[in-house]
Amino acid sequence: MARRADAVPAQDVADIGMAMWKKERPDIDCSGKAVTGRILRLAEVFMAAMNTNMSRFDVRYAHYAIVGTLRAAGKPYCMSPTELQNTLMITSGGVSNLLKKVEQMGYIRRRSDPGDGRGVIVELTRAGFALSEETMRAQAETERGLVAALSPSEQVVLAGLLRRLVLANG
Structure with missing residues (x-):
């Protein structure tokens, strides 16, 4: 569980790293490290927490x-x-590997798209629906x-600022 901001030390790893760089390369x-360094650190912390949370359901966050x-x-x-790739913001190769794994787990099924003979539709199975109901809360x-x-x-405020960065950077 996260701590309240007022319980956090005055400096974090980004502050320390920036001070080191400023000392060595003041030119x-x-x-930008003040933002990017913290976003990268939080991405690691958040993903670890979400994987830990999902482990009690025998899945990883990516499967969820x-x-x-x-x-x-x-x-x-x-x-x-x-559509999944765009919604999840991952590469096509990443989504293909994930779909294969989640299909092997029995949570999704891939079938031909009736509207496009070359296309595929990914659908939730009953087991996948049950997992989603169990994990969403x-x-x-x-x-x-x-x-x-x-x-x-x-x-x-933070959500709005992060949205702006996402929209500006793709």
Whole structure:
């Protein structure tokens, strides 16, 4: 569970790294590290927490992401691999490998797209639907816990700033 921001030391690893660079290379503006370094660190921390959370369901977060996205799409709980790739923001190779694994686990099924003979549709199986129902609340609780150090209004501001960075950088 996250600590409140006021319980956190005055300096973090990004501050320390930036001070080191400033001392050694004062000619280089490393101010971007204040944001990028923290985002990269949080990505590791958040992914580890989400994988730990999902481990009690015998899946990893990436497996949950496929199943949860199909469930959130609504009936008939199916999407094309490209739609999944765009929603999950991962590479086509990454989504192909994930789909293969999640299909082997019995949570999804790939079938021919009736509207496009070359295309594929990924659909949630009954087991996948059951997993999504079992995991969605736990995942939401974990996500809320990870941002609990921020007040609700701070979370809104940060979400807006992060959205702007995502839109600006693809």
